[in-house]
Amino acid sequence: MTQAELAEKASVTRQTIIALEAQKYSPSLELAFRIANVFDVPLEEAFQYN
Amino acid sequence: MKFLNNYSNRELNIWAELILDILVSFYFFPKIFPLIIDGQLYSDALVGIITTSIILAIVYSIVVFGAINALTKREEKDERDYIYELKSYRISYYLSHGGILGIICLIVFNALYQENIGLLTPPKIAMILLIIALLSSTGKSLTQLFNYRKNI
Numbered sequence: 001m002t003q004a005e006l007a008e009k010a011s012v013t014r015q016t017i018i019a020l021e022a023q024k025y026s027p028s029l030e031l032a033f034r035i036a037n038v039f040d041v042p043l044e045e046a047f048q049y050n
Numbered sequence: 051m052k053f054l055n056n057y058s059n060r061e062l063n064i065w066a067e068l069i070l071d072i073l074v075s076f077y078f079f080p081k082i083f084p085l086i087i088d089g090q091l092y093s094d095a096l097v098g099i100i101t102t103s104i105i106l107a108i109v110y111s112i113v114v115f116g117a118i119n120a121l122t123k124r125e126e127k128d129e130r131d132y133i134y135e136l137k138s139y140r141i142s143y144y145l146s147h148g149g150i151l152g153i154i155c156l157i158v159f160n161a162l163y164q165e166n167i168g169l170l171t172p173p174k175i176a177m178i179l180l181i182i183a184l185l186s187s188t189g190k191s192l193t194q195l196f197n198y199r200k201n202i
Contacts, residue, residue: 012130013125016130
């Protein structure tokens, strides 16, 4: 899945996905759930706190 | 065109806004200050400068913002955009309120020590307010751009 496709499915901009991937931006809980839903995985599998 | 891919539509619009602020201030203030100093602020020259500034700003907006929105895909604001917008409004708020506080101090000091500072006329205060508005707008744009670039 491309960044643009994920951005569209999660209803955010591609720049937000880039920032998330680079670990430069912490998403809101709602966005985190939306992204986890896109990949059809539990939240803790999509995001981990380091 | 490749560099456009690295910038979102929103970022390009903020850059355009920032450049407009800078262009207007470089055109407007060097022309208006001599008029204030000479006490000719109510002359026809002032009308000409203001009219030209407005026309230039409108032409610039049509051309540049039109080109940006034609060349890049317009995106809806997401949560990150709103967060950065709020941060930039905070900076803008501090700048404008700091400026207004500065004007109040200037008026008080002017009243107390008129001979040292010189008479603060309404046109001078209006120009100071314009400068504050410009600084506030520039600060807002710079904060947004800084946040966008910091996180990429």
